[in-house]
Amino acid sequence: MFKERKYHALRVDPEKCFGCIHCMKVCPTETIRVKDGLAVVNDLRCVDCGNCMRACPVDAFYIIQDDISRIQEFKYRVALFPSVNIGQFPEKISDDQIYGAIMKLGFTHVYEVEQPIQWLIETIYEHKQQNPDKQPLISSFCPAIVRLIQIKYPSLVDNIMNVKAPHDLAASFILEKLKQEGARPEEIGLFYIAPCSAKIAAVKDPVGEQESIISGVINMNELYNRVMTVIAGHPREEFEGYRDYLSREGILWPLTRGEARLFKRRSMAVDGIHNVVRILEKLETEELPDIDFLELRSCDQGCAGGILLSGNRFLTVERLERRARRYPRAAESPVRPELREKVKTSLISGEIAPSRVFQLDPDRAKALEKLAKVERIICQLPAIDCAACGAPNCHALAEDMVTGHAKMTDCIHLQHRYLKEGKMTIVRAFDNLEKIWGNGRFEADCKKRGARNEGF
Amino acid sequence: MVVEHTYHVKGGDFTHAGSASSKVKKLLKQLDIDPKKIKNIVIALYEAEVNIVAHAWEGEIWIAISPEKITMVLTDKGPGIPDIEQAMVEGFSTASKEVREMGFGAGMGLSNIRRNTDELKITSEVGTGTKVEMVNYF
Numbered sequence: 203m204f205k206e207r208k209y210h211a212l213r214v215d216p217e218k219c220f221g222c223i224h225c226m227k228v229c230p231t232e233t234i235r236v237k238d239g240l241a242v243v244n245d246l247r248c249v250d251c252g253n254c255m256r257a258c259p260v261d262a263f264y265i266i267q268d269d270i271s272r273i274q275e276f277k278y279r280v281a282l283f284p285s286v287n288i289g290q291f292p293e294k295i296s297d298d299q300i301y302g303a304i305m306k307l308g309f310t311h312v313y314e315v316e317q318p319i320q321w322l323i324e325t326i327y328e329h330k331q332q333n334p335d336k337q338p339l340i341s342s343f344c345p346a347i348v349r350l351i352q353i354k355y356p357s358l359v360d361n362i363m364n365v366k367a368p369h370d371l372a373a374s375f376i377l378e379k380l381k382q383e384g385a386r387p388e389e390i391g392l393f394y395i396a397p398c399s400a401k402i403a404a405v406k407d408p409v410g411e412q413e414s415i416i417s418g419v420i421n422m423n424e425l426y427n428r429v430m431t432v433i434a435g436h437p438r439e440e441f442e443g444y445r446d447y448l449s450r451e452g453i454l455w456p457l458t459r460g461e462a463r464l465f466k467r468r469s470m471a472v473d474g475i476h477n478v479v480r481i482l483e484k485l486e487t488e489e490l491p492d493i494d495f496l497e498l499r500s501c502d503q504g505c506a507g508g509i510l511l512s513g514n515r516f517l518t519v520e521r522l523e524r525r526a527r528r529y530p531r532a533a534e535s536p537v538r539p540e541l542r543e544k545v546k547t548s549l550i551s552g553e554i555a556p557s558r559v560f561q562l563d564p565d566r567a568k569a570l571e572k573l574a575k576v577e578r579i580i581c582q583l584p585a586i587d588c589a590a591c592g593a594p595n596c597h598a599l600a601e602d603m604v605t606g607h608a609k610m611t612d613c614i615h616l617q618h619r620y621l622k623e624g625k626m627t628i629v630r631a632f633d634n635l636e637k638i639w640g641n642g643r644f645e646a647d648c649k650k651r652g653a654r655n656e657g658f
Numbered sequence: 659m660v661v662e663h664t665y666h667v668k669g670g671d672f673t674h675a676g677s678a679s680s681k682v683k684k685l686l687k688q689l690d691i692d693p694k695k696i697k698n699i700v701i702a703l704y705e706a707e708v709n710i711v712a713h714a715w716e717g718e719i720w721i722a723i724s725p726e727k728i729t730m731v732l733t734d735k736g737p738g739i740p741d742i743e744q745a746m747v748e749g750f751s752t753a754s755k756e757v758r759e760m761g762f763g764a765g766m767g768l769s770n771i772r773r774n775t776d777e778l779k780i781t782s783e784v785g786t787g788t789k790v791e792m793v794n795y796f
Binding site: 354356357359483486487488489556558560561562563564565566567569570571572573574577 | 659660661676679680683685687688689690691693694696697700701704723724725796
């Protein structure tokens with residue numbers, strides 16, 4: 203029933219990280235600790251939301267991705283491009299210019315992922331109808347939220363819809379389309395240009411399926427820089443034909459209420475992972491009204507706030523909303539009836555398993571003992587939540603102690619008490635702090651990274 | 659090994675209604691317990707906690723977690739329940755208009771508690787208070 207994952211897309215660059223508390227404090231799953239002057243991410247608890255990356259004052263977080271040169275392994279090189287990425291570019295750059303620049307980078311096709319969105323809409327409606335007990339139905343669109351529910355709200359995993367996301371829709375559609383046009387499957391390279399870390403993790407280690415059909419993932423931040431270098435003038439070619447299935451609903455899909463608007467009777471859209479946590483807490487105790495559909499997104503303003511996007515999220519929303527008005531409604535866009543059933547079938551995902559990473563011990567009696575121990579330790583800790591021990595707060599430190607990852611003397615305030623009581627030497631206390639924050643950390647250094655709160 | 663906790667509940671403090679049950683939820687999630695059973699426990703405890711807030715002057719929640727079960731005892735000083743049988747009927751409510759306007763008091767409380775607990779015992783003395791004892795097995 204339980205499945206633990208180890209993969210995550212966010213990594214710490216030991217050259218850049220100098221050890222501070224910013225990332226630790228914003229992590230919604232308290233997954234980061236500082237050891238030896240470096241942020242350490244617990245793979246099992248990370249949901250790849252990217253809040254740490256956003257908070258880092260020295261850009262020490264990076265996201266693993268595939269090298270763009272990998273596209274050359276294929277004859278057909280498709281850039282699967284979320285429409286929200288279009289909103290990153292300055293307004294004077296046209297859609298066709300962006301398409302043209304991506305082709306210049308070596309792709310043979312550019313395909314915005316939210317098409318043909320009508321098939322995804324139909325699949326979601328059908329899923330809702332077949333599963334009336336899933337009340338509310340929770341969107342599976344944001345992979346950070348799916349992971350969050352798996353680890354923190356296991357009783358709610360059954361409410362998540364077993365329907366895949368737009369990038370799966372586009373991947374499946376373009377694959378079938380190219381195959382129909384005579385391409386052999388091994389010649390087709392599908393590269394997803396990801397707007398965030400969670401989407402990268404979702405492609406690399408999908409929930410509810412064995413392996414994604416997508417060949418590689420490229421970070422939008424990097425692609426943006428490349429596109430901006432090659433972009434020039436008005437392209438000679440027209441790329442309208444590439445957007446035949448793009449619709450108003452598709453363009454708005456990654457924005458807040460993009461999915462919730464499908465459910466006319468009663469739906470709710472929540473963005474920002476800390477807001478989502480509050481709603482999930484309420485849903486767990488059945489404190490929410492009778493809602494048909496819950497759209498939950500980790501980033502404020504939905505994907506417009508994606509961690510790999512450089513544009514201002516509100517400008518992105520504005521550009522996309524204006525762009526959406528120029529496109530037909532999803533139900534009016536052309537269809538390829540011969541591909542419909544095949545693509546729609548591929549949109550159903552498997553079971554989403556809950557995780558048990560927050561349990562103190564697999565043995566309930568032992569876990570209970572540890573729980574009691576946490577309570578006793580908490581009596582000793584000062585409740586300042588300063589994070590100087592390398593854990594995000596006093597409670598987290600207590601939990602680390604009972605699982606054998608920390609000790610009482612990691613708390614600098616307790617150290618002072620022990621010093622006063624003569625239970626500890628000043629040298630031991632100092633050594634302890636250096637173990638957490640790194641050797642030489644407390645020497646005077648005017649060039650110390652982060653000292654001036656760079657990046658804020 | 660038994661972990662015990664006591665929480666104080668203030669009557670009329672709707673702003674903080676549910677804080678005890680969410681603390682208990684956090685404790686249970688650290689143990690290997692079926693998520694659905696946790697959900698039942700928390701729903702029952704939340705309902706009982708809101709009952710104190712909505713009807714009583716003040717109350718206390720005592721919980722004890724052992725490897726096999728959780729025992730929850732909610733004792734309040736309040737008006738008491740004159741007819742417990744009637745109070746258990748779905749839709750029956752004595753909540754004031756103000757309480758109903760806040761989204762509470764729909765008369766589903768006690769029946770919802772019964773649905774979500776393995777053992778339930780309610781004793782009450784009119785004018786003195788009510789005691790709700792609930793046991794859920796893991």
